Amino acid sequence: MEKKLLNSPQHSDENADSVVAEMFLKNALLEFKREKIRKEIDQTLQDGNKELFLKLTEELKNIS
16 A cells, blocks of 8 residues: 655645646636626616616626
């Protein structure tokens, strides 16, 4: 059975991979939310819903 030391390069690589994967997922989720809000904003413009438009544009600013 192979033993892995805590300070070994394998452990460091696993941590780095985990951090990169987490950053990738967070970025993908954020982009998904932005796109969803943009589509909702487009719909509010078509509907003439100024109140919802202002709310959504503020939300988009807050996550950008």
